[in-house]
Amino acid sequence: DIQMTQSPSTLSASIGDRVTITCRASQSISTWLAWYQQKPGKAPKLLIYKASSLESGVPSRFSGSGSGTEFTLTIRSLQPDDFATYYCQQYKRLWTFGQGTKVDIK
Amino acid sequence: QVQLQESGPGLVKPSETLSLTCTVSGGSINYYYWTWIRQAPGKGLEWIGFVYYTGTTSYNPSLKSRLTISVDTSKNRVSLKLTTVTAADTAIYYCARDNQDGELDYWGQGTLVTVSS
Numbered sequence: 001d002i003q004m005t006q007s008p009s010t011l012s013a014s015i016g017d018r019v020t021i022t023c024r025a026s027q028s029i030s031t032w033l034a035w036y037q038q039k040p041g042k043a044p045k046l047l048i049y050k051a052s053s054l055e056s057g058v059p060s061r062f063s064g065s066g067s068g069t070e071f072t073l074t075i076r077s078l079q080p081d082d083f084a085t086y087y088c089q090q091y092k093r094l095w096t097f098g099q100g101t102k103v104d105i106k
Numbered sequence: 107q108v109q110l111q112e113s114g115p116g117l118v119k120p121s122e123t124l125s126l127t128c129t130v131s132g133g134s135i136n137y138y139y140w141t142w143i144r145q146a147p148g149k150g151l152e153w154i155g156f157v158y159y160t161g162t163t164s165y166n167p168s169l170k171s172r173l174t175i176s177v178d179t180s181k182n183r184v185s186l187k188l189t190t191v192t193a194a195d196t197a198i199y200y201c202a203r204d205n206q207d208g209e210l211d212y213w214g215q216g217t218l219v220t221v222s223s
Contacts, residue, residue, distance in 0.1 A: 034208070034209045043215055045213075087151055
């Protein structure tokens with residue numbers, strides 16, 4: 001099994017902050033990684049695929065980078081709509097999600 | 107616009123079978139993988155398994171012995187059956203479309219299933 005570890009588990013930030021979330025894979029997954037945003041009571045929403053490609057309709061303040069075992073999701077200037085929980089997902093071999101990072105208001 | 111809608115009983119008794127259906131509208135079920143994901147209350151996302159439109163399946167090893175996922179292309183529906191449930195199977199169950207590369211680009215709203223007597 002490929003394990004995914006996200007850090008931090010919780011992140012407190014202010015509007016306008018630059019936010020970075022890290023996801024590490026237990027073995028190399030090349031760039032087979034996606035990022036999702038989930039708001040309370042809602043289904044996850046795809047933000048980034050293949051580690052760095054922005055899903056259509058997603059604001060350009062979101063970006064992803066990395067390959068192999070280490071990946072990051074960056075929100076360039078945090079907006080009120082961005083307070084949510086973020087999950088990484090590997091799809092190199094089957095699917096595994098990270099445990100999530102909750103971004104809340106400082 | 108593709109839409110997915112999960113349906114099924116919201117309450118299942120321990121040791122019984124959990125059965126859910128995902129109805130796909132606004133697009134064809136053909137040529138895609140259809141995935142089930144669940145989320146226990148207050149917890150993260152767990153991949154359950156997928157079915158390809160041809161009927162090929164792949165399951166989470168931790169659930170494989172209790173799980174069946176099937177597809178009915180004539181009705182644009184995907185089904186999940188999980189046998190011998192326990193309280194640990196209480197979760198919101200989502201169906202989602204794999205866009206052929208592994209990313210989940212369309213999701214249903216989810217349906218809460220509680221396992222309790």
